[in-house]
Amino acid sequence: MSKLVEIKVPDVGNVHDIDVIEVTIQTGDVIVLDQTVATLETDKASMDLPATATGTVQQVHIKVGDKVNEGSLIATVLVDEDEAVTPAPIFEIAPQKIEVGAALAASQHEELPHNLSVANAAEAAPTIELQKSQVGCKAHASPAIRLFARELGVDLSQITQGSGRKGRILKDDVKTFVKKVMVEGIKSSGGTAIPKIAVPDFSVFGEIETKPLSKINKLTGQHMTSVWLNLPMVTYHDEVDITEMEAFRVALNAEKSKDGVKYTGLLFIIKALAAAMQKFPRFNSSLSSDGESLIFKKYLNIGIAVNTPNGLVVPVLRDVADKSLKQLAIELTEKSEKARIGKLLPSDMQGGCMSISSLGGIGGTAFTPIVNAPEVAILGVTKSKMQPVWNGAEFKPRLMLPLDLTYDHRVIDGAEGAQFMEAVKYYLSDVRRLLV
Numbered sequence: 001m002s003k004l005v006e007i008k009v010p011d012v013g014n015v016h017d018i019d020v021i022e023v024t025i026q027t028g029d030v031i032v033l034d035q036t037v038a039t040l041e042t043d044k045a046s047m048d049l050p051a052t053a054t055g056t057v058q059q060v061h062i063k064v065g066d067k068v069n070e071g072s073l074i075a076t077v078l079v080d081e082d083e084a085v086t087p088a089p090i091f092e093i094a095p096q097k098i099e100v101g102a103a104l105a106a107s108q109h110e111e112l113p114h115n116l117s118v119a120n121a122a123e124a125a126p127t128i129e130l131q132k133s134q135v136g137c138k139a140h141a142s143p144a145i146r147l148f149a150r151e152l153g154v155d156l157s158q159i160t161q162g163s164g165r166k167g168r169i170l171k172d173d174v175k176t177f178v179k180k181v182m183v184e185g186i187k188s189s190g191g192t193a194i195p196k197i198a199v200p201d202f203s204v205f206g207e208i209e210t211k212p213l214s215k216i217n218k219l220t221g222q223h224m225t226s227v228w229l230n231l232p233m234v235t236y237h238d239e240v241d242i243t244e245m246e247a248f249r250v251a252l253n254a255e256k257s258k259d260g261v262k263y264t265g266l267l268f269i270i271k272a273l274a275a276a277m278q279k280f281p282r283f284n285s286s287l288s289s290d291g292e293s294l295i296f297k298k299y300l301n302i303g304i305a306v307n308t309p310n311g312l313v314v315p316v317l318r319d320v321a322d323k324s325l326k327q328l329a330i331e332l333t334e335k336s337e338k339a340r341i342g343k344l345l346p347s348d349m350q351g352g353c354m355s356i357s358s359l360g361g362i363g364g365t366a367f368t369p370i371v372n373a374p375e376v377a378i379l380g381v382t383k384s385k386m387q388p389v390w391n392g393a394e395f396k397p398r399l400m401l402p403l404d405l406t407y408d409h410r411v412i413d414g415a416e417g418a419q420f421m422e423a424v425k426y427y428l429s430d431v432r433r434l435l436v
Contacts, residue, residue, distance in 0.1 A: 380404030
């Protein structure tokens with residue numbers, strides 16, 4: 001003997017107008033007790049609604065986009081009277097951490113690893129066999145995972161099977177999918193979770209000219225795309241008073257004009273950065289490819305971004321902490337000239353520990369430089385300008401230099417980033433400290 005049973009939204013703890021983000025059943029489906037029939041989402045969590053009976057779905061009363069409350073009718077199910085019907089349990093809050101067995105430990109700083117090999121991608125998120133009731137159902141995810149996917153531009157509908165409980169999509173599944181796209185899909189225009197931007201035929205609007213990108217442009221673009229997808233980056237903006245430093249630099253150039261060496265502000269920034277890196281060794285490290293350890297470097301090389309007619313290149317100055325301003329000035333001049341005429345060797349651009357991107361000769365007040373991975377940080381510099389600064393008694397004109405520090409948040413937290421910037425400012429505000 002059969003009877004109709006209603007599946008309703010149970011007690012949800014005084015939460016109202018819950019969004020329906022997924023319905024996993026339809027009329028005619030045979031469902032079993034505790035099978036997920038729908039997924040609801042609040043602003044803090046997603047919740048699986050379990051079936052409270054075993055039987056055949058007669059009618060589904062909700063659809064994606066609806067809002068429901070406690071007691072709302074979800075579905076009517078035809079059940080055998082012999083089948084036990086249990087009261088609906090309180091929702092099980094979707095876990096917002098990576099399941100046990102994932103290759104990478106879950107933490108608030110964890111993001112995509114550098115190694116993009118297909119083998120490692122497979123290891124990063126092992127597939128867990130889904131229950132029979134879940135086969136063919138659309139995979140679902142918690143709000144935190146949905147936000148993570150949106151930040152990476154991933155369409156979750158492209159991930160057909162999650163590795164979490166009841167097919168839930170976990171962070172590892174999103175990362176694995178992105179890595180697969182980067183390895184196999186970026187060069188392809190179709191079927192990827194990061195779709196290409198549609199480019200119209202501009203010639204219908206007027207005259208155009210098409211020029212191929214230089215090899216440097218292409219390689220830089222590929223590397224920057226990889227970095228942007230792999231690193232959770234934070235940029236910290238500040239400014240430093242370089243009035244005394246600039247006065248010393250001008251006097252130094254006047255005294256040393258006969259030796260032909262020009263001392264620029266960038267040289268002092270390089271020395272200050274090196275001193276700060278010695279004080280904060282995490283800035284002179286790189287994350288291992290498996291994301292499990294930090295590699296600390298006992299050498300200190302700094303890359304300087306140089307704009308050339310063919311694109312941006314980053315020659316590396318070696319052992320900067322051990323060299324004088326004059327030695328650095330000569331080396332920087334030589335490598336910058338080689339960069340502009342395209343004579344840099346691959347070895348000239350390898351082995352950097354941290355980079356500097358300076359727009360000081362152009363202008364601007366702030367920008368967000370992208371970390372030159374596998375380095376973990378980069379210092380941006382824009383044009384200094386005179387500003388009135390309050391000294392406690394009156395406003396005085398001071399030469400202020402804007403600085404922008406971008407760092408990999410998996411390695412460096414906000415407090416250490418701010419402390420590092422304070423150290424750089426400490427050395428630049430009085431360059432005599434570099435001698436101590």
